[in-house]
Amino acid sequence: MxxxxxxxxxxxxxxxxxxxxxxxxxxxxxxxxxxxxxxxxxxxxxxxxxxxxxxxxxxxxxxxxxxxxxxxxxxxxxxxxxxxxxxxxxxxxxxxxxxxxxxxxxxxxxxxxxxxxxxxxxxxxxxxxxxxxxxxxxxxxxxxxxxxxxxxxxxxxxxxxxxxxxxxxxxxxxxxxxxxxxxxxxxxxxxxxxxxxxxxxxxxxxxxxxxxxxxxxxxxSQWDLLAAKLDWNLIRILSIITGCIISLVIALVILRRIRLHRPLYFPIHQPRHRFSAPYAGGSNAQIKYDS
Amino acid sequence: MLAPDDVFNPSKFHCPGCNATLNTASNTCPHCGFNAHICMARFPFKPPPLTRMMDSDNAIDTRGKKRLSKTIARLEKRFPQITVSFCVALLPNGVDGRQFGYWLLNRCPPTSELQAKRRLHHLLMLVDRNNETVSTSVGYGLDCFLDDVTLSKALHEAKDSYIRGGYVEGSIKWINIIRKKLVSIHEEAAAAYDRRFHLRHRNTTKETCAISEKSRKETLPPIKAQLSPQQERPSKLIATGRS
Structure with missing residues (x-):
């Protein structure tokens, strides 16, 4: 053989x-x-x-x-x-x-x-x-x-x-x-x-x-051709990073907005009573608005 | 826990009777002898309730009222302690708006305990259509922060709007100016509170407050008790300028 x-x-x-x-x-x-x-x-x-x-x-x-x-x-x-x-x-x-x-x-x-x-x-x-x-x-x-x-x-x-x-x-x-x-x-x-x-x-x-x-x-297809050229891992990482950055910026903007619009309280202090008045001592703030 | 009044560098104040500058609080003006009882005697009427919009003559149209109310609500939302009243009146000749504002703030009876507390942080804006003047008054709770100089400055900043757009436009402008100024004033006040009171006076607060309370009790008795029933008249007369 x-x-x-x-x-x-x-x-x-x-x-x-x-x-x-x-x-x-x-x-x-x-x-x-x-x-x-x-x-x-x-x-x-x-x-x-x-x-x-x-x-x-x-x-x-x-x-x-x-x-x-x-x-x-x-x-x-x-x-x-x-x-x-x-x-x-x-x-x-x-x-x-x-x-x-x-x-x-x-x-x-x-x-x-x-x-x-x-x-x-x-x-x-x-x-x-x-x-x-x-x-x-x-x-x-x-x-x-x-x-x-x-x-x-x-x-x-x-x-x-x-x-x-x-x-x-x-x-x-x-x-x-x-x-x-x-x-x-x-x-x-x-x-x-x-x-x-x-x-x-x-x-x-x-x-x-x-x-x-x-x-x-x-x-x-053209998509296959494009997909072949793209680095999908890099795109995914970039998308995640971009998403994180955008979320962070949005969160900062929201926090800033909340901070800027939060209610403010003045400290309470001992009132300076004067002229025997219970609530207010008066002021001299006045203007004449006649032109 | 109340902070002593000297924590916030309170400015000098003025006598509503003679507008003299005073350094110390006293029960009677050393220059003109003005006090609350004398003022009550000048306006022997039953005061109207202190509300956000006080316009007994319906001098402001609905749109103007809405805009004013919205502007005030914005300020009150940012500073929940503060309540604002906007009053338009036709005061008789010779009546000073500042004195009338002083009378309104002190004489209008609060409807509840809470309202009485809130009255200390009340901001009253009074427009006298007869004399074409605008005056402002604040309660004791605010006069450390919104002193006469600040209030007057804001009025002068809004003066153009008063002249061009009328008192509604001017008042909206003034309230917005004050709202913006109050933010920085609040920051300074909070810093001063932390720096001077919270750290240094922590242990002495009770003692100081007790002294202040004692001195307050030594002042004249409440004003309402001093008024006789005959002096009470409807407030409409004042609003229309008739005696």
Whole structure:
């Protein structure tokens, strides 16, 4: 049995191992023909050409691990698989982000591409995003199962880095084999079937997100573009500070107003009785108002 | 606890009879022999009740009364101790407004114990339409703070308004001036009270008050008791200027 056969076995093993994913992982399948480009979405610290197949923003991988992974992923040029560890929260939803990255990075001749995206937030989440062109529902379903199977491998790993490595190492050759198998049967762009028409057992296996033709008009709105550029944490902090200052000023104004209008009482003193009068001693304050 | 009267640097006062400046309080003016009994004899009428607006001739229109009342209410709200009366009368020739004000303040019977106490902080403003004069009088409780100089200054400041807008406008202006001045006067009084009385005289207050009370009792008996029943006549006569 040669190496090619082992790969095929690995592929089918992966395919049949597809099980429901854990809550912190998700598989997304994208069709470049149906999912519109994000336009000028400046998610966009995203380079037009990736420096490498492994982009590790928080630098969690050791140089050795990174280069090993890089080497194994570089071999899969026909169906490139990228591993991106993003520092902080994603500026847009993962599907938009993945769409933007894969759309930019996937060469025209590549039929499929994959991205393993890890969002390095306090609650880390792993996304396996698989993308292709003119995907039939069957192909989408297969890709989805492939992604889920890759994620399943991560469950057995002791930590997240190992899980990412295992996922990437399994997904890259599996996607390559998938691409080679797919070449055997020509693409059928006009025969797409909505996911709801899939057989019930297959539907039950589909746990990830499946893009249907009717739902493919999802575009990046101007709001998404703006939201991507805004630093919401800073805005929230500034809003709180501004609110506090305004409240303080209002409170001071109210206190000042209360103080200025509070009733005043003169001290009571011994009256200076004079001219035997009980209440008042008289005064000489008088003017004549005749002009 | 009452503060002694010298805590607030009381200014000199004047005799309502001869307007002479006096340094010490006495039962009779050393210059003209004026006292409350002589004054009562000059106005042998039954006084009208002391209310906020005293206008027996209806010389002020409703709008003017409303405006005056609102201005007075504003002052009374800021200084709840003080009650203000605005009186318009047609006094006969030769009758001095200041003496008449003095008579009104002392002669009008308070209806209750509380009103009698409040009378000490009463501010009376009297407009004599016949002689075209405005005079003001205050009770003993205020004369340490609103002395004759302050009252006269305020009247002179409001004189333009009196001449241009009439006595209603002028009086509104005067009351507003006094209200503003009273704020700073109150501040000074409170500071003086804290500085001189509250700290220094705390222990001697009772003694001082007892002496003052004793001296007060030695003054002449209440004025009302001195008046004979024949002297009481309706106040309308005064208001209309007829004898």
């Amino acid at each position: 040669n190496a090619q056969n082992y790969s095929i076995l690995a592929f089918f093993a992966l395919l049949f191992m597809s099980t429901p994913k854990d809550v912190n992982a998700e598989t997304i399948v994208l069709d470049f023909e149906l999912t519109p480009p994000a336009g000028k979405l400046s998610v966009t610290d995203v380079p037009r050409n990736p420096r490498s197949f492994v982009i590790d923003e928080p630098a969690r991988f050791s140089p050795g691990d990174k280069s090993d992974l890089e080497q194994s992923l570089t071999k899969m040029q026909d169906a490139p698989t990228y591993l991106v560890i993003k520092k902080g929260k994603l500026p847009v939803p993962a599907d938009l982000y993945g769409n933007e990255l894969l759309r930019r990075w996937t060469a025209n001749q590549a039929r499929f591409s994959a991205l393993i995206l890890c969002v390095n937030t306090p609650l880390p989440k792993i996304f396996v995003i698989l993308a292709g062109r003119n995907l039939t529902p069957a192909t989408r379903s297969e890709l989805l199962k492939l992604g889920n199977a890759a994620l399943h491998l991560a469950d057995d790993q002791p930590d997240q880095l190992e899980a990412l490595k295992a996922t990437a190492a399994a997904l890259a050759p599996a996607l390559k084999i998938f691409t080679e198998l797919y070449r055997g049967s020509p693409p059928q762009p006009n025969l797409t079937v909505p996911a709801r028409n899939l057989s019930p057992p297959l539907q039950a296996q589909v746990k990830g997100r499946l893009y249907e033709r009717s739902n493919t008009k999802k575009t990046t």
